[in-house]
Amino acid sequence: MTATTPAIYFDNNATTQVAPEVVAAMLPYFSEQFGNPSSLHQFGNRVGQAIQHARTQVQALLGAEHDSEIIFTSCGTESDTTAMLSALKVQPERREIITTAVEHPAVLALCQQLAKEGYTVHYLPVDQRGRLDLATYAQLLSERVAVVSVMWANNETGTLFPVERMAELAKAAGVLFHTDAVQAVGKIPLDLKYSAIDMLSLSGHKLHAPKGIGVLYLRRNTRFRPLLRGGHQERGRRAGTENSAAIVALGTACAMALDALEHEQTAVRALRDRLEQGLLAAVPNCFVTGDPDHRLPNTCNIAFEYIEGEAILLLLNKLGIAASSGSACTSGSLEPSHVMRAMGIPYTAAHGTIRFSLSRYNTAEEVERVIEAVPPIVAQLRRLSPYWGETGPIVDPQQAFAPTYA
Amino acid sequence: MWDYSETVQEHFFSPRNAGAVKDANAVGEVGSLSCGDALRLTLKVDPATDTILAAGFQTFGCGSAIASSSALTEIITGMTLDQALQVSNQDIADYLDGLPPEKMHCSVMGREALQAAVANYRGEVWSDNHEEGALVCKCFAVDEKLIENTIRANNLKTVEEVVNYTKAGGGCSACHEGVEEILSRVLGESGHSFAPSAGTTPLPVKAGRPRLTTVERIRRIETVLDSVRPTLQRDHGDIELVDVEGRQVYVKLRGACVGCQMAAVTLDGIQTQISEALGEFVRVIPAEARARHSASAASESHVACA
Ligand SMILES: Cc1ncc(COP(=O)(O)O)c(C=O)c1O
Numbered sequence: 001m002t003a004t005t006p007a008i009y010f011d012n013n014a015t016t017q018v019a020p021e022v023v024a025a026m027l028p029y030f031s032e033q034f035g036n037p038s039s040l041h042q043f044g045n046r047v048g049q050a051i052q053h054a055r056t057q058v059q060a061l062l063g064a065e066h067d068s069e070i071i072f073t074s075c076g077t078e079s080d081t082t083a084m085l086s087a088l089k090v091q092p093e094r095r096e097i098i099t100t101a102v103e104h105p106a107v108l109a110l111c112q113q114l115a116k117e118g119y120t121v122h123y124l125p126v127d128q129r130g131r132l133d134l135a136t137y138a139q140l141l142s143e144r145v146a147v148v149s150v151m152w153a154n155n156e157t158g159t160l161f162p163v164e165r166m167a168e169l170a171k172a173a174g175v176l177f178h179t180d181a182v183q184a185v186g187k188i189p190l191d192l193k194y195s196a197i198d199m200l201s202l203s204g205h206k207l208h209a210p211k212g213i214g215v216l217y218l219r220r221n222t223r224f225r226p227l228l229r230g231g232h233q234e235r236g237r238r239a240g241t242e243n244s245a246a247i248v249a250l251g252t253a254c255a256m257a258l259d260a261l262e263h264e265q266t267a268v269r270a271l272r273d274r275l276e277q278g279l280l281a282a283v284p285n286c287f288v289t290g291d292p293d294h295r296l297p298n299t300c301n302i303a304f305e306y307i308e309g310e311a312i313l314l315l316l317n318k319l320g321i322a323a324s325s326g327s328a329c330t331s332g333s334l335e336p337s338h339v340m341r342a343m344g345i346p347y348t349a350a351h352g353t354i355r356f357s358l359s360r361y362n363t364a365e366e367v368e369r370v371i372e373a374v375p376p377i378v379a380q381l382r383r384l385s386p387y388w389g390e391t392g393p394i395v396d397p398q399q400a401f402a403p404t405y406a
Numbered sequence: 407m408w409d410y411s412e413t414v415q416e417h418f419f420s421p422r423n424a425g426a427v428k429d430a431n432a433v434g435e436v437g438s439l440s441c442g443d444a445l446r447l448t449l450k451v452d453p454a455t456d457t458i459l460a461a462g463f464q465t466f467g468c469g470s471a472i473a474s475s476s477a478l479t480e481i482i483t484g485m486t487l488d489q490a491l492q493v494s495n496q497d498i499a500d501y502l503d504g505l506p507p508e509k510m511h512c513s514v515m516g517r518e519a520l521q522a523a524v525a526n527y528r529g530e531v532w533s534d535n536h537e538e539g540a541l542v543c544k545c546f547a548v549d550e551k552l553i554e555n556t557i558r559a560n561n562l563k564t565v566e567e568v569v570n571y572t573k574a575g576g577g578c579s580a581c582h583e584g585v586e587e588i589l590s591r592v593l594g595e596s597g598h599s600f601a602p603s604a605g606t607t608p609l610p611v612k613a614g615r616p617r618l619t620t621v622e623r624i625r626r627i628e629t630v631l632d633s634v635r636p637t638l639q640r641d642h643g644d645i646e647l648v649d650v651e652g653r654q655v656y657v658k659l660r661g662a663c664v665g666c667q668m669a670a671v672t673l674d675g676i677q678t679q680i681s682e683a684l685g686e687f688v689r690v691i692p693a694e695a696r697a698r699h700s701a702s703a704a705s706e707s708h709v710a711c712a
């Protein structure tokens with residue numbers, strides 16, 4: 001990274017910068033507004049009111065019917081875990097779970113653990129474009145199923161699942177429905193009061209609030225058992241003294257996200273589309289993964305064939321460009337991401353997938369810089385690749401490069 | 407922290423009629439030290455007219471217990487006993503500009519003390535049929551005893567029935583776990599078991615999306631647009647329906663509306679009206695925005711935004 005070119009952050013699905021307005025809103029809650037919201041005195045009282053205000057700001061972004069449906073938690077992962085375990089606890093006789101093969105580890109790893117504990121987990125497969133088959137799903141719904149957990153938007157490809165339709169099917173079958181909407185909230189319009197969704201998870205740090213604050217939306221009258229018991233915070237549904245500064249921050253971030261939704265759908269989408277078309281036009285042998293027609297407006301995941309993602313990221317990073325290959329959580333593993341494998345992306349391409357995820361803080365100029373930066377990087381790495389010949393890919397890569405190990 | 411109204415605070419900081427009335431001829435006592443709430447109400451009643459000449463209270467209790475007692479004495483002074491007996495706990499709460507739901511039982515205590523005092527004056531025995539248990543539902547201040555007794559008396563079997571009979575659980579629903587526990591216990595005593603319905607609840611009627619045909623939807627959307635058109639035309643603008651795609655309604659703003667500061671506000675308003683007319687949530691989007699999605703023109707792509 002040279003000193004003259006400012007860094008470009010295209011990794012907003014991993015986390016986002018905290019909006020300056022959000023920082024300003026939360027700061028007083030570290031200093032003069034330090035009270036415990038449960039306290040009777042004025043120190044606590046004002047904090048209690050600020051939390052209440054934040055709750056209504058979250059409610060507005062989600063389109064929830066009641067503000068008491070908003071439960072503040074410590075992160076998206078806690079919300080996911082609380083929702084799933086609660087659904088199992090209230091219906092001990094139901095021993096099945098339906099989820100998808102492409103969930104975030106927050107849901108996937110929990111399901112794997114539950115499978116070890118004796119639950120039957122159905123992982124809905126996806127097709128090459130990351131789409132679910134609703135007929136398969138409908139067939140699995142039964143009175144044996146305790147909960148369905150399906151993400152609203154995929155963190156790697158941005159693919160949107162038809163969760164509203166799926167929730168209606170679940171409701172008709174009398175099955176609880178949870179959605180991990182961590183990537184969707186703030187990027188697409190939501191109106192939960194008109195949906196059949198019982199529980200929804202969101203995480204502050206994906207929408208310009210700080211890390212370590214999340215929300216579980218719990219539709220009124222949904223049977224529930226808390227994960228954390230203790231004090232009466234959050235109406236006894238999530239004990240633990242409130243993270244008041246972060247809650248105030250999340251409220252502000254939600255209000256800003258609501259204001260910026262239109263911008264997200266138009267301007268951010270246009271930036272993403274320009275980036276995608278620019279890269280596809282400039283680089284041979286690459287393609288968009290996921291379902292481009294049903295996708296978050298900010299996300300673009302491109303598979304650059306015959307080269308490896310981490311190498312691309314390192315070279316991009318040298319130019320001050322931050323992107324990511326698959327989920328940040330899957331890095332460190334040598335396997336291509338579970339999402340790419342679930343879509344059946346060939347190994348020669350799955351290893352070279354790069355996710356660019358934008359936010360409203362990105363600019364057209366940054367997009368142009370990335371469009372210029374990527375092609376030489378890809379060309380440089382392909383020159384090193386055993387799967388790439390003088391002018392293009394080797395016809396049968398398995399044949400061309402079949403190393404024998406000693 | 408409880409959200410006390412100004413009036414509650416005022417009555418707490420400067421309570422009226424605190425202390426016992428001299429020459430009282432009616433005394434009512436409710437609550438007990440062990441419940442953390444106790445109230446002694448003393449009245450001086452004119453035997454000729456049965457009018458309350460003076461009322462005084464002594465309270466052991468929280469801020470709203472003191473304020474409720476103070477309010478009660480103010481309300482009933484000058485009333486006849488029969489009039490005073492008509493005073494409900496809601497009247498006391500209203501007099502105080504409302505009490506937090508968690509504190510409604512404080513006003514209940516005031517009314518009971520009054521009933522006890524009147525019984526005492528009339529030489530009757532007042533029995534406290536309101537045996538207070540732990541508060542289960544904070545939204546409606548319903549305690550365990552009441553829920554338990556109501557379940558027994560009416561053979562209740564579900565949370566929904568408990569809500570209907572006692573109101574407990576009819577608000578935020580956070581107390582449903584507690585209500586389920588009481589149901590399990592009471593039903594268990596008679597050899598039955600509590601059979602909860604599935605975790606998910608039926609959709610409220612209004613959320614059920616009517617499935618209108620496309621033609622019907624478009625017709626309703628046009629009706630809404632026709633109704634707002636005169637207002638727009640007065641400001642030399644106009645609006646036109648371009649396309650309906652699932653829940654996206656694309657419109658074109660014309661004339662003075664284009665780029666006007668109010669465009670977003672106008673669209674929001676129209677969106678609400680269309681959503682209501684269709685009974686489903688739709689998003690109203692300027693058609694230019696869609697054009698921009700498909701065209702990849704970078705030039706117009708970035709609009710400064712917070
Ligand atoms: C889809 C999805 N679910 C859950 C999470 C976890 O959220 P958190 O980091 O707040 O626990 C993330 C983010 O990493 C995510 O992308």
Ligand code: FES
Nearest residue numbers: 543544545577578
């Ligand atoms: S506490 Fe009972 S409904 Fe809210």
